[in-house]
Amino acid sequence: MSEEKTIPLAVNGGIGFGAKLTPQQLVALGSYLDSNSEVEMTTFQQLIIHVKESHVDEVTHSLEKEGFSVYKVGSYVKSLRTCNFCKGAEEEGMPVAIELNRRIAGQEVPFTLRPAYTGCPNACGEPLINDIGVIKRNEHYELYIGGQAKGEDARTAVLLQDNLEPTQLYSLTDAVLELYRQNGRKRERMSKFIDRYGLENIKKHLKLGS
Numbered sequence: 001m002s003e004e005k006t007i008p009l010a011v012n013g014g015i016g017f018g019a020k021l022t023p024q025q026l027v028a029l030g031s032y033l034d035s036n037s038e039v040e041m042t043t044f045q046q047l048i049i050h051v052k053e054s055h056v057d058e059v060t061h062s063l064e065k066e067g068f069s070v071y072k073v074g075s076y077v078k079s080l081r082t083c084n085f086c087k088g089a090e091e092e093g094m095p096v097a098i099e100l101n102r103r104i105a106g107q108e109v110p111f112t113l114r115p116a117y118t119g120c121p122n123a124c125g126e127p128l129i130n131d132i133g134v135i136k137r138n139e140h141y142e143l144y145i146g147g148q149a150k151g152e153d154a155r156t157a158v159l160l161q162d163n164l165e166p167t168q169l170y171s172l173t174d175a176v177l178e179l180y181r182q183n184g185r186k187r188e189r190m191s192k193f194i195d196r197y198g199l200e201n202i203k204k205h206l207k208l209g210s
């Protein structure tokens with residue numbers, strides 16, 4: 001009989017003061033995996049595990065009960081990478097990061113999309129080298145798009161809009177993702193989409209000033 005297919009899942013401890021897991025969570029994680037399976041650590045604050053297809057729902061539910069966040073792997077928006085919120089949750093906008101992550105993580109997009117958030121302009125969460133980047137500056141938020149850390153065409157993201165209230169940040173991010181989903185080609189990275197579609201064209205569709 002052939003081996004049952006396994007499905008990769010991305011797992012982390014959710015958004016908090018740094019990408020941390022408790023010993024209890026690590027023990028629980030191990031108990032849901034086959035002894036010969038491997039756990040991959042990514043640079044994006046996620047662990048990749050492989051679970052038998054028929055067990056995905058059960059393992060996801062169990063891990064969520066242990067305080068893990070579980071995400072699909074593939075052409076989806078990844079969970080929001082964040083800084084460590086060293087100056088405090090409220091001051092650095094942790095509730096906004098949690099809500100933004102809740103809204104966008106797992107959305108289907110043309111190619112895996114990495115969003116990053118950082119609670120002040122020190123930008124420890126590296127928002128400018130990710131597909132979507134958010135910087136909190138004083139009481140408002142800046143949204144950047146098109147950063148890319150890998151490849152010889154690596155580049156920093158460009159500012160799409162600054163001075164955003166949280167609700168404006170959520171709706172503009174949703175609109176960017178929808179535009180990318182509708183107009184991006186299959187497996188076209190956000191940076192390549194911006195090159196082809198044009199930043200000014202994107203701004204025009206989103207009704208933003210130049």
Ligand code: SF4
Binds near residue numbers: 086118122
């Ligand atoms: S970006 Fe700012 S708030 Fe976040 S960890 Fe760095 S210095 Fe602290």
